[in-house]
Amino acid sequence: MxxxxxxxxTNMDEDFAQWYTDVVTKAELVDYSxxxxxxxxxxxxxAIWERIKDALDTQIKETGHENVYMPLLIPESLLQKEKDHIxxxxxxxxxxxxxxxxxxxERLCIRPTSEVLFAExxxxxxxxxxxxxxxxNQWANVIRWEKTTRPFLRTLEFLWQEGHTCHETEEDAHEExxxxxxxxxxxxxxxxxxxxxxxxxxxxxxxxxxxxxxxxESLMHDGKALxxxxxxxxxxxxxxxxxxxxxxxxxxxxxxxxxxxxFTTRIIGAMIMVHGDDKGxxxxxxxxxxxxxxxxxxxxxxxxLDAAYDLHHSLKSSVRIAIDxxxxxxxxxxxxxxxxxxPLRLExxxxxxxxxxxVLVRRDTGEKIxxxxxxxxxxxxxxxxxxxxxxxxxxxxxxxxKTAAAVTMDEFTGNLTKNGGFINAMWCGKQSCEDQxxxxxxxxxxCIPFEQEQLSEVCVYCSEPxxxxxxxxxxx
Amino acid sequence: MxxxxxxxxTNMDEDFAQWYTDVVTKAELVDYSxxxxxxxxxxxxxAIWERIKDALDTQIKETGHENVYMPLLIPESLLQKEKDHIxxxxxxxxxxxxxxxxxxxERLCIRPTSEVLFAExxxxxxxxxxxxxxxxNQWANVIRWEKTTRPFLRTLEFLWQEGHTCHETEEDAHEExxxxxxxxxxxxxxxxxxxxxxxxxxxxxxxxxxxxxxxxESLMHDGKALxxxxxxxxxxxxxxxxxxxxxxxxxxxxxxxxxxxxFTTRIIGAMIMVHGDDKGxxxxxxxxxxxxxxxxxxxxxxxxLDAAYDLHHSLKSSVRIAIDxxxxxxxxxxxxxxxxxxPLRLExxxxxxxxxxxVLVRRDTGEKIxxxxxxxxxxxxxxxxxxxxxxxxxxxxxxxxKTAAAVTMDEFTGNLTKNGGFINAMWCGKQSCEDQxxxxxxxxxxCIPFEQEQLSEVCVYCSEPxxxxxxxxxxx
Ligand SMILES: [Zn+2]
Ligand SMILES: [Zn+2]
Numbered sequence: 048m049x050x051x052x053x054x055x056x057t058n059m060d061e062d063f064a065q066w067y068t069d070v071v072t073k074a075e076l077v078d079y080s081x082x083x084x085x086x087x088x089x090x091x092x093x094a095i096w097e098r099i100k101d102a103l104d105t106q107i108k109e110t111g112h113e114n115v116y117m118p119l120l121i122p123e124s125l126l127q128k129e130k131d132h133i134x135x136x137x138x139x140x141x142x143x144x145x146x147x148x149x150x151x152x153e154r155l156c157i158r159p160t161s162e163v164l165f166a167e168x169x170x171x172x173x174x175x176x177x178x179x180x181x182x183x184n185q186w187a188n189v190i191r192w193e194k195t196t197r198p199f200l201r202t203l204e205f206l207w208q209e210g211h212t213c214h215e216t217e218e219d220a221h222e223e224x225x226x227x228x229x230x231x232x233x234x235x236x237x238x239x240x241x242x243x244x245x246x247x248x249x250x251x252x253x254x255x256x257x258x259x260x261x262x263x264e265s266l267m268h269d270g271k272a273l274x275x276x277x278x279x280x281x282x283x284x285x286x287x288x289x290x291x292x293x294x295x296x297x298x299x300x301x302x303x304x305x306x307x308x309x310f311t312t313r314i315i316g317a318m319i320m321v322h323g324d325d326k327g328x329x330x331x332x333x334x335x336x337x338x339x340x341x342x343x344x345x346x347x348x349x350x351x352l353d354a355a356y357d358l359h360h361s362l363k364s365s366v367r368i369a370i371d372x373x374x375x376x377x378x379x380x381x382x383x384x385x386x387x388x389x390p391l392r393l394e395x396x397x398x399x400x401x402x403x404x405x406v407l408v409r410r411d412t413g414e415k416i417x418x419x420x421x422x423x424x425x426x427x428x429x430x431x432x433x434x435x436x437x438x439x440x441x442x443x444x445x446x447x448x449k450t451a452a453a454v455t456m457d458e459f460t461g462n463l464t465k466n467g468g469f470i471n472a473m474w475c476g477k478q479s480c481e482d483q484x485x486x487x488x489x490x491x492x493x494c495i496p497f498e499q500e501q502l503s504e505v506c507v508y509c510s511e512p513x514x515x516x517x518x519x520x521x522x523x
Numbered sequence: 524m525x526x527x528x529x530x531x532x533t534n535m536d537e538d539f540a541q542w543y544t545d546v547v548t549k550a551e552l553v554d555y556s557x558x559x560x561x562x563x564x565x566x567x568x569x570a571i572w573e574r575i576k577d578a579l580d581t582q583i584k585e586t587g588h589e590n591v592y593m594p595l596l597i598p599e600s601l602l603q604k605e606k607d608h609i610x611x612x613x614x615x616x617x618x619x620x621x622x623x624x625x626x627x628x629e630r631l632c633i634r635p636t637s638e639v640l641f642a643e644x645x646x647x648x649x650x651x652x653x654x655x656x657x658x659x660n661q662w663a664n665v666i667r668w669e670k671t672t673r674p675f676l677r678t679l680e681f682l683w684q685e686g687h688t689c690h691e692t693e694e695d696a697h698e699e700x701x702x703x704x705x706x707x708x709x710x711x712x713x714x715x716x717x718x719x720x721x722x723x724x725x726x727x728x729x730x731x732x733x734x735x736x737x738x739x740e741s742l743m744h745d746g747k748a749l750x751x752x753x754x755x756x757x758x759x760x761x762x763x764x765x766x767x768x769x770x771x772x773x774x775x776x777x778x779x780x781x782x783x784x785x786f787t788t789r790i791i792g793a794m795i796m797v798h799g800d801d802k803g804x805x806x807x808x809x810x811x812x813x814x815x816x817x818x819x820x821x822x823x824x825x826x827x828l829d830a831a832y833d834l835h836h837s838l839k840s841s842v843r844i845a846i847d848x849x850x851x852x853x854x855x856x857x858x859x860x861x862x863x864x865x866p867l868r869l870e871x872x873x874x875x876x877x878x879x880x881x882v883l884v885r886r887d888t889g890e891k892i893x894x895x896x897x898x899x900x901x902x903x904x905x906x907x908x909x910x911x912x913x914x915x916x917x918x919x920x921x922x923x924x925k926t927a928a929a930v931t932m933d934e935f936t937g938n939l940t941k942n943g944g945f946i947n948a949m950w951c952g953k954q955s956c957e958d959q960x961x962x963x964x965x966x967x968x969x970c971i972p973f974e975q976e977q978l979s980e981v982c983v984y985c986s987e988p989x990x991x992x993x994x995x996x997x998x999x
Contacts, residue, residue: 078644081601082631085594087644090659093590114569118561119633119664119680120617125557138623141596143633145618146668146679155558157595157619157633168554168563183566188595188664192622203622204595 056386058325063269067197070319074328074387077198084196084203088312091387094336095315096206100186102238103208103310106230112182112210117164119188120155125163129288132162135255139191141203157190162256162281162307165211166289173213173303175294180223181213199316200273200523207311213291213303217282220304224280227308228261231276234310239318240331240439241265242446243275244469244518246494251478254307258282264493264518266446267320270467272493272520275317278308316523321442328388329410331438332431339427340384341370344377344396354400358393358423366427368393385410390434391427411437454503456487459519463488469520473513475506484508490519532862534801539745543673546795550804550863553674560672560679564788567863570812571791572682576662578714579684579786582706588658588686593640595664596631601639605764608638611731615667617679633666638732638757638783641687642765649689649779651770656699657689675792676749676999683787689767689779693758696780700756703784704737707752710786715794716807716914717741718922719751720945720994722970727954730783734758740969740994742922743796746943748969748996751793754784792999797918804864805886807914808907815903816860817846820853820872830876834869834899842903844869861886866910867903887913930979932963935995939964945996949989951982960984966995 056069071077076092088096104114120143127133140156158164169181186208196202210227214220228245235241243263253260257279265275285291286302295301322329332338339362343355352372359370371380377394384392392408399405405423407416411434418426449468453459459470470490474480484507485491499516506513532545547553552568564572580590596619603609616632634640645657662684672678686703690696704721711717719739729736733755741751761767762778771777798805808814815838819831828848835846847856853870860868868884875881881899883892887910894902925944929935935946946966950956960983961967975992982989 078647080594080640080643081598082594082596082640085596087594087640088592090589090591093592096592097590113566114573115566116564116569116572116682118556118558118563119666120558120561122557140623141619141631142621143617144620147614147616149668155617164556164558164563167556171554190595192625206592 056325056327059268059323064197066323066325067316067320070323070327070386071198076315076319076328082203084193086198086202088206091336092315095318095330095334096312098334098336099234099238099314100208103230103234104186106234107184107208107210110182110226110230112184112212115183115185116187117158117161117168117185119158121158121161121163123154123156125167126156128163128166129256129285131284132256136160136191139193141190141192158187159189159191160307160309161185161187161189161209162211162285163289165307166285166291166305169213169303170289170291173291173293176215176296179213179215179293179303180219182210182223183212184208184210197316199312199319201313205312207309210306210308212306213286214306215293215295215304217304220280220282220306223306224261224278224308227306228263228276228278231278231308231310232263235263235265235275235314236439238331238333239314240333240435240442241275241314241317241321242439242443244494244496245498246496246518248277248494249478249481249492249517251481252492254279256281256284257307258284262494264520265317265321266449266469266520267317267523268323268445269320270449270521272469272522273313273317273320274493274522275314276308276310279306281305281307322438323388326382327386329438330388330390332390332435335388335390336367337369337387337389338366338431339368339391339393340380340389341368341393341395342377342380342384343370343372344394344399346372348397350400351395351397355395358395358405362424362427365424366431381408391430393423393427409434411441452500452502453507456507459484459490459507460488463490463519463521467521469493469518471500471502471516471518472507473501473503473505474515474517475509475511475513476515477506477509477511480506480508484519488519490521493518493520493522532801532803535744535799540673542799542801543792543796546799546803546862547674552791552795552804558679560669562674562678564682567812568791571794571806571810572788574810574812575710575714575790576684579706579710580662582710583660583684583686586658586702586706588660588688591659591661592663593634593637593644593661595634597634597637597639599630599632601643602632604639604642605732605761607760608732612636615669617666617668634663635665635667636783636785637661637663637665637685638687638761639765641783642761642767642781645689645779646765646767649767649769652691652772655689655691655769655779656695658686658699659688660684660686673792675788675795677789681788683785686782686784688782689762690782691769691771691780693780696756696758696782699782700737700754700784703782704739704752704754707754707784707786708739711739711741711751711790712915714807714809715790716809716911716918717751717793717797718915718919720970720972722972722994724753724970725954725957725968725993727957728968730755732757732760733783734760738970740996741793741797742925742945742996743793743999744799744921745796746925746997748945748998749789749793749796750969750998751790752784752786755782757781757783798914799864802858803862805914806864806866808866808911811864811866812843813845813863813865814842814907815844815867815869816856816865817844817869817871818853818856818860819846819848820870820875822848824873826876827871827873831871834871834881838900838903841900842907857884867906869903885910887917928976928978929983932983935960935966935983936964939966939997943997945969945994947976947978947992947994948983949977949979949981950991950993951985951987951989952991953982953985953987956982956984960995964995966997969994969996969998
């Protein structure tokens, strides 16, 4: 297995898709199985997910939410209760038709999302304004029957959290929708060093059954966009279909206002495609399962391994640190740690021991830094912060360099062809223009960003009056 | 909703099954849904599961295991690769036959357990003794198509962890099987205050596909047993069926030795049935989401609420504490906190404030203790420890009082009818005797306990020579 690790991977500018596949398999994040379109998340990949999950779960709880668990299976009749919702999801659900040897009277689908299950439960437990808000979240697996799949980015099954809340008023629901989008943006920017554009989806692109959908969009190395988290104001649609009503402060029955919001294992794909390079994965220190790898040099020489283990022992309470004391050559270990995206490598050999220093090597820049023994802990802490910031700034710089404004369709297609990336352009609000732009350019509307600019007075496509700037891009 | 909380629940000695249903619903641990046999785990129930999960996950990691995630769906052909395994599970799996509108070429089952998925992956990644051991675990949902279901105890879907490991030698696999059983026993005894009997399952009762199964068995308040965790030595059966081979230290190909072990949401049912009483749930402090509930007395009077919040503020870093400042009457709050099994109630009213003291009330004994202000923190800590111990000792006392030795079938049936509980009796090792005992008494062999006693020289059923003592009981 070790051999595979240091085989060359495909150059990212040559074939980005193949580079991605090489990285996810050779960095041992995933393995394939005989289940079409599903992935095995291996220990290194799952440890990354656990760090994301823990950070997000903490935020979800700190914002007042409680975790629950809903059933995996949904009866067909329940899924059908909200019309837009079933239309959106029916083509992509997996159906259970038999339990043991018995054919079921009613088909059950494996949840593609759990709005209808929450709705049914909320109807049972909400009666008065005193029961509101209900701020629930669940961590779960869901299945969507996709035709083409790629590890993390699009898989039949993925892991996620889905928040589902009920509120007294429209304003409360709106506030919640915004709040959770901000939580997602924080996780992306602070933990994963992925800069995001926040905005609202067009009617065409919003969630099936929502009043409106907010989204964070990020830009990959290859210039394609990736939807990185969504937060939906469901309005009273589900509440009306399911009869989730409460006695309000005036003693009248009214439907609750709902939201839902989700964040998935897909984000690991984004992190790989935003930060990775031709040597493999590059992990932001905040999310890296191992932040520092100690590689002993000439480890057969007396005192080297002892010194390496001493360092490991003295540092392990302040940093996630591991040691590679296997009998592989240092060169192999360097390549392996680079492939796995470990932020810092710490080299220690006989000469270093003599000179009371070690060498730290940054994964993001390749820079080598000699550090005296008494300064190691402080220097590691400083460097990890610097790497985290550098990755964010690099990604932001890349996004800025790949964002262009277009006032005409010539500029639109010209920029998109030449540079890829985000195209900012004005839009009249008609879905026909959105459809035409997609057909002609393959770019979809990513969002109507919260931060608007008035680039011109008219729609980039139809030249009719336009007051909305939309971000367009080809997307994963 | 609040009203329901303090409605009387069924007396446990009148109708234990109804008492159980009352408690799980009225303490708001679960709700039913339109999905037959599945449950909604509500915030209070899920918070208990999170505490169990966190404690067990820590132990699993400290014993060197790594978490992974395997697909939910298993192709029929893959499930069929190990003969005993498919025979055991085929009657109780749910089958997916359609994805969207398309009929699948091969049926997929929803995992009832994941041995075959791990086996397939292990075949891919294990080549040499250097790749061993592989110590993997996953937290997942599984489905078993049960006919009769009850919340936590038996549900179509449940949550669990399943460990799957590969080893070089039979001894290593044996050691792992024992080690993980010990981890489960610790979680039961230390965290959940449930005493367990450790032992080995008979051939009849072992896991489908295992060489042997170790189990921990606990005894419920009504005298019925509950299997609380199992650890299987799989031997080389799966390795041979799947071709999981490695080059050993002598350079020869050989199959790996495997184990698997699982612990489920079922244990919450055990905890309820071991500790609960006619007032509702009784939670061991270690696992209680709320350990202390502050109930202000005459909270409309000046200073009471302030004092209550001050207490909450000063104690919240050392104990899981909440305050009920709602406008319900104290009596309601007392009943509610008892129904929910909160270990300690802290009452504070005008007179207490004047006298610089509070009243603590134990859920397990009902005892009221006056505590001076400066001793509150220490006293809470002391009492929580005492309650934890008391619950364990009470449960152990109950088990001892409900355990009888039987040398003849008359004693066996007499004790079982009169007292329920565990019957210790000698067994010759023939399955026919085991079958007959089950048919005549409805008691099944729970295990061959590690701690053996030679109660007589002959089998309780057939009077042939016997050197194994078996624990028998009616079981959940
Ligand atoms: Zn237009
Ligand atoms: Zn016998």
